[in-house]
Amino acid sequence: MSTLIIYYSKHHENTQKVAEAIADSIGADVLNYEFVDPDNISKYQLIGFGSGIYHGEPGKELIEFINELKNIGDKKAFVFTTSGQGTANYNYYLTQLLHEKNFEVIGGFNCKGFDTHGLHKIVGGINKGRPNEDDLKKAKLFAESLL
Template sequence: MVLTEVLIIYSSIHHQNTEKIAIAMGEVLNAKTVKTTDVKPEDLSKFDLIGFGSGIYAMRADDGLLHLIENLPQMTGKKAFVFTTSGMGIAFSGSLAKTLRKKEFDVIGKFDCRGFVDWGPFRLVRGVNKGKPDDSDIAMAKEFAKELIRKFTKP
């Protein structure tokens, strides 16, 4: 199967950390990359593969992105991938994937990395994860995107 049309939808509210990852993946996948607030839900059916990315805010993805997904019709078999950036850098993408699976998306990849945070108590120490995502995170995001192409095109 040939991968032709890729859409990446992302929410990146705090420091554009997730946007950096979205753009890096978008370059590799030659994707249309749009903010959650600019998505036209009726356009999703035009794409072969859809990425959903978000910063993590109070242990969950952006409410706007979650609402967008919850309001979609069943997307049975539509290929998707997920990515997050967060202070902890742990696998928050699992929960986003679960939300997509309720709509019967076929989630073929998950990516998570750390992002700079100076919100709340972290302001006192002028933030943590300075410079993240950094060049090495961007390289990993690009490698992840290449792997998606391999997975998608596998017969």
């Protein structure tokens, strides 16, 4: 299945690492959202959308990017997030947004990411080294299970 992975990753490139691991495992194209031409999306059968979580939400620019997509039709998508908490509830925002755009969301992956935001900076950050090899392995298995 031809797959494009679009990511937003501004804090420590945590989400970028997950995006690249997934792309590597399933032979997908992978791009920072800034470099995606929305007109090119239609040639892919499956699109993955990934983001870090900032104040409870995915990156605003990625949200805007998805909101502006037009004429996508019925396409399959999956979502992934990295965050300080690493919890699956953070996938909900992107999932809902994609449903509104008529994507069929077929799965979600989430893991912890290194976080030096706010008070975490004082202790040198939390989740050092995350995503780690184990996280990336799980991300790959997740992606392979979608195909």
